[in-house]
Amino acid sequence: MTVQDVRAFNRFYTGLVGSLDHGRRLYAPYTLTESRVLYELARVPHLDAVDLRTRLDLDAGYLSRILNKFEDAGLIERGPSASDPRRRRVRLTTRGREAAAVLDERARDTVGALLDTVAPADRPRLAEAMRTIQDILGERRAGPQEIALREPHPGDLGWIVQRNAALYAAEYGWNADYEGLVARIVADFAEDHDPHLERVWIAERSGRPVGCVMCVRDEAPGTARLRLLLVEPEARGHGVGDRLVRAVLDFARGAGYRELVLWTNDVLAGARRIYQRHGFVLVAERAHRSFGKDLVGQDWRLDLRRSGE
The missing domain is CATH 3.40.630.30 (Gcn5-related N-acetyltransferase (GNAT))
Known part of the structure; x- marks a missing residue:
């Protein structure tokens, strides 16, 4: 495998993801990064802000601005961490969970439409290829x-x-x-x-x-x-x-x-x-x-x- 192989795959995948969201409504009214923050918070009851930043590999200032925006919109609430009072705990409000659920439903529908174009016999091979990429490039570092x-x-x-x-x-x-x-x-x-x-x-x-x-x-x-x-x-x-x-x-x-x-x-x-x-x-x-x-x-x-x- 060469650098060009990786770049070619990246161009293909980026274009594929872009085609899935041709109406530019998949994440609306949020940005892709804001949607990722909502997704992580929806997976667990609450997270410390520092752990959220580590999971998403975000700049501390950038994440702080996103969380301030979410708090102003009533999507999250923050308080002292149960494990360390010096940390800030973040969790979704009812409104935040509803927003995350809408984004999740859109994503499921979009990916479901993509999978409808894949022959059933090819789906296990596609899933295994995706797992292989995750295993080699990221999962084994977890x-x-x-x-x-x-x-x-x-x-x-x-x-x-x-x-x-x-x-x-x-x-x-x-x-x-x-x-x-x-x-x-x-x-x-x-x-x-x-x-x-x-x-x-x-x-x-x-x-x-x-x-x-x-x-x-x-x-x-x-x-x-x-x-x-x-x-x-x-x-x-x-x-x-x-x-x-x-x-x-x-x-x-x-x-x-x-x-x-x-x-x-x-x-x-x-x-x-x-x-x-x-x-x-x-x-x-x-x-x-x-x-x-x-x-x-x-x-x-x-x-x-x-x-x-």
Whole structure:
């Protein structure tokens, strides 16, 4: 790759983005930078101004002028930071959230119109190319502090199925039987779950999912089951898996479960190390033929009453 290759792509992409907003109404009445500020503030309940400046790589004076404008318009309110009184916390008002929602809807409609021109068979390849660019040029510089755990949004349950199938096929050669298993697990949760006793977490970085895990009721009374722990390759090594498992443990204890169990396979060495760190004990192993491979299934358990986690 040469400098000219990058510049050619940049010209193409800039022109594409410009064509999406041919009526110049995508961000109106705000500038592109002002819209980015609204978008970041809409993603979390509140941000410190210094963190907002770091995320967007903006000059302090420029950001201050934008925030002053937003405050005058009633879009934001500012106050002392909960973590450091010397900092200023920024959060959207009801009017600000409404403005951000309008911009988000316009963006979704515009990008949706663009995707309508892409053949369905080409969309996975396009998505993977976009992920590759993000991974190489930006995502891998992100630190663990930029990982957020949240509840699933519309489409995230489908993402869990797709990423499990794609990653396990690429890394372990598993066939479509595994995708079918994951699809059934996710469908059962989507169709009938008790939010007080069952939950899904999505690990998100820079606006896109990079991991997931589920906690569901098991057949045995007082027992919960951890399922579908997954961390994208580019997010590994930052403690994402530990945070997801910790979320399950805290939730299970709070819900009154006495025991947490899981089933995995011996080839998943990274996941097993996470389970061991959190106190899970291997209680049974059994060879089996599944997903097109000869595997050794493992049952692990954690006594939530005795664990000091």
